[in-house]
Amino acid sequence: MRRIGYVVAAAWQGFWRNPVMSVASTLTVAVMLLLFAFFVMTDRGLQAAVGILESKVELVVYLEDDAKPTDVLELRRRIENDPAVEAVAYISKEQALERLKEIARRRPELALEDVTTNPLPNSLEVKLASAQETRRVSGMLREEVGKGVIYDLVDNPTVVDKLLTITRVLSIGGLAVLGMMLFVALFVIVNTIRIAVHARRDEIEIMKLVGATDWFVRWPFIVEGMLVGVFGAIVALAAIAAVAGPVASSLVGFLDIVPVSLGPNFIAQLAAGLIGFALLVGGAGATFSVRTHLAK
Amino acid sequence: MLIALDDVSKQYPNGTEALRDIDLRIDAGEFVFIVGSSGAGKSTLNRLLIREELPSSGSVVIDGTDVVRMKRSQVPFLRRKIGVVFQDFKLLPNKTVAENVAFALIVTDHPARAVREETERALALVNLTQRRTHFPRELSGGEQQRTAIARALVNRPRILIADEPTGNLDPVTTWEIIKLLIRVRELGTTLLISTHNAEIVNALRQRVLHLDHGAIVRDERQGRYAA
């Protein structure tokens, strides 16, 4: 117990002994964690979108809210008459919302945002006899977009493909950037601790000569590295909290998937993950630094 | 037998042969002067005892422990048995007298109460209680020396090594230090004192170990500085 008190006090003093360096490495860690959080959140969001779209429907025709029922019926009959079409189903706004809620219930990482005004359109879901015909049928229908009845057309296989590509590119690019940031953060922490060790070299020499154990000498520096990590995580989490709202809504808008966002469960996991990751990076960097600079 | 060296030689990496074929036995409670001209190997011998350096050959046994073969993790516990007063004091300039002394207890993981009590005891022993809140730069040479002695003694080591403890001191202060060391010895501590001060050695007539070019050339029970 007294040892923990001593170690934390010494680490705290060490952190503020060279505040410029400590704050710089804290910010570096924070930036790395922000990137990390950004990639995790985007990845989760895209995966959720893919999951939602991966229902069996192959072609969705979104209808104008003010389309005349007779026009809709006429459109539906025309689609049904196409030999490539197997079935057509009319999905009302309300049914669409109900379905979305059902999906959200089954996926705990998703939470529905406020849905007092239903932003979903009425739609026709078209199931095709053969997937090869998708392009022709969607091409035919696309010509009618904006002419009063059809407001938009989504052909699912293409969208899913696109999303998967984006996810893949993001995770590869993200991993590369994250790897570089991790390297930079480790480098900065190792140097911060090296400088801290250097600043206390006389003290360390005496500690060893009067019989302090290696670990007694090392722990304050390792904890100082962890402090850098935790402070970095706090800065990153504060930044996330500040921008989460606007970013989430623009992300939702960008993905065109209505009121789905990442649930509180996920946010808690993310916060715990960031702090854990930061402790690990700070502790590992400091341990490496202490092991190389305190040898002998 | 508290200290036993057998056939010890020390060659530094640059080739300097600092000690040659040293055989030495020191019993608990002895008062030993180590004399010899500059470069004779006195400090090197001290460094071997606290395992700051390892011998090139031979064995060093302290209090039954083989210092050469002991695990690295055991070295701190060897050092807690040996207090060292360094020629350059090695006091921390940003700590007060009391903090410098307490430091040796804190970093060897003593409880707060023991740190307080033992620090006070050591300060009283070297007669520095009045100076406890002063910083090293505010002290005279003799006071700094006594602070270093207090720190070396504060965790009650079995052995006290003092390397040139009267180096730059005037005769009066030198005698103060020597009287202090005699008192420490009376408390049961084994003393190894390296010195160039002939007057002290000749006055006290204790065991004298004379090193010359790394070899023991004289070992007398009640010796003098020069043969």
Ligand SMILES: Nc1ncnc2c1ncn2[C@@H]1O[C@H](COP(=O)(O)OP(=O)(O)OP(=O)(O)O)[C@@H](O)[C@H]1O
């Ligand atoms: N770290 C070192 N590396 C190489 N040679 C060393 C080292 N330390 C001491 N020596 C050499 O070993 C020899 C013995 O040195 P040592 O310091 O033990 O002498 P000393 O008897 O303590 O001298 P002094 O009375 O001047 O303190 C000297 O020749 C010295 O140059």
Ligand SMILES: [Mg+2]
């Ligand atoms: Mg010397």
